[in-house]
Amino acid sequence: MRCGITETVKTLESKTKVVDVIYSIVEEKTRAVKYFLEGEEFKETLIFGAYLCGNYMASSLVNDSEKVILVDIYPHLKDIVRNNKDITFMDINSFNLALRNNKLNPDLVIDLTGLGGLCPEVISNFDPEVLIVENPKGVYDRDIFQVDNSLERLKVGRRRGLLNTYRISRVSKTSGTMTLVIDTILDACHEIRELEGVLYVIPNLKYYEGFLFHEKNVKKFMGEINTPAITVSCLDEDIHPKIDEILRRNIDRVKSFVEEIDR
Template sequence: MIIKERGITEEVFTLYSGMMVGDIVNRIGDIKCDATLNWVESLNVDVDETVIVGAYLTGMKLANRLKEISKVTVIDIHPILKSLLDKNIAFTDDLNRISSADLVIDTTGLGGLSPETVMERVSSDVNIFLVEDPTSEGSDSNIMAKSNIMQRLDLANSNYKGIIKTSGLNTKTSGTMTLTIEVLRKSLESILKGKGVLYGVAGMNFYEGVLFKEKDCDKFLRLMQEPALITSSLQPLSSDDTLEMNLLKIKSWVDNVSV
C-alpha cells in the first residue's frame, strides 16, 4: 500500500511506502528463522529446552518462533533487550543456563560468546549447537579475521552442529540490522533513478545507539514504525515493489558441521 499526498505544490506528490522499517526487520528475521527451524526439524530429535545466546534482532526473532515448540531462555548482558521479548520467554545473563539446553543457538557474532565458554558449557548434553556466521559475501579481510565461530564450533561437544549463513546483498556482515539498512539504501538508490523523482528519504537511523546507548526501548519501537521510504515525485510510484525486490535477494541456510 502506498500512501500519497500532495507536496509543496500541486505538481508534486509525497509518497510513503506501505512497508515500515520494522516490516523489513521482521521479513529478514523470518528468512533466518525459516532456514534455522527447517534444519532443526530435519534432524528429527526432541528439543524440550532451547537457549539462545544474544537477544538482539536475530535472537529475539528466533526466541519468539521457537517458543512454539520448546521452552526458551534468552541469555544477554543487556537488560533493555528483555523488553523486546515475549513475556513467556525467560531472560537471564547467566551463561550456566547453556549446559541444561537441548538446543543452543549462538547469535552473538563478532566479539560475542568466547570459545572458552563454549568449551566449558556446550557438552554432549547439548544435543544441537548452532552458531550464526556474522560474516557475509561482502566481508573484508579484517572482519573475516575477527570471526572465531569455527573455534566455537570445534570446541563444542554437541551431536549436531551447524552454521546459520545469510547473504544476497553483498553486505559486510550478515546482521539483521546491517541487511535492513542495505535494503533501504539500495532501494532508495534505485528509486532516485526513476523519471520525475525529485528526492527521497530512507528510514535510516542509528538504531543500535537508541537501544544500547540511550537504552530507550520505546523510542526504538516507535522508529520501527516509521515508513521505510518517503519519496517526492512528479507522479505516483511504488517504493514497496523496490523494497520487495531487494528483500527477495536475501537467502539464509544452515551448513552442517562435521562432528
C-alpha cells in the first residue's frame, strides 16, 4: 500500500498478477482436454501453437504420452516452453522436414492455433486416435465466423473434439487466452470501481504480444506479465481483499469443455 497525492488517498495493487490470470485460464483449458481424454495414454502427442496455452498443455501431458512435440512457426517461442527436457520443440522448418521424412506418427493431435492458424491440409497428413481443435469463437461475430475454419480442420481422427471456452454471463469476442485475460481484468475493474471509497481503477495491461512477436523479446514479455493485474486508488485500504476476490470471481467465469464431433 502506498499513499496517493495526500495521505488520505491510498494506492493498492492486486496480489493477483497478470500471469496468474493467464495460468488460471490455460489450466481451465487443459483441464477440459484431459477430462475429454479420460486418462488415455498416448505414444506421441503433437500440439500446434505454443502461445499461450500450448506451452502449458504440453507440460501437463508429458506424463500421459511417451513423447510430446510442440510445434510453432516462431522459433524464439522455444524459450517459453516449460519442462524443456521433456518436450520436443519444433519450428515450422523442423516440422516440415520431419513430416517429409515420415518421422511423425502422432496418436494425439491438438491444434490451438486459432484464427488464421493451421490449415486443414496440414492436419490431413495424420490419422490420430484423437484430434482436438480449439474453437476460436466466443460470440457471434460475422467477420470472425467467416475466417474461422476449425470444423474444416476436424476431418481426421477416430475421435474428434472441439475445445470451447466461454465466460459465464459475460461476452468475449474470441476464446483466445489473451482475449480472455484482458476481458477478465477489465470486467473486474468495472466491478471494483463500484465499491464505496474507490476513486479510480487502472488495469495494468500492455500490448504483450508486441513484446513477444514484434520485438521477439521473451524475457521482456515474461517480466511484463509478472506485474499486479490491477491498481486501485481509494480512501480505505481495508478493501484490499475485495480486489482479489472480485478478480477471482471473474477468473472463475471462464469455463472450457471439449465437444465431441461426429465423424
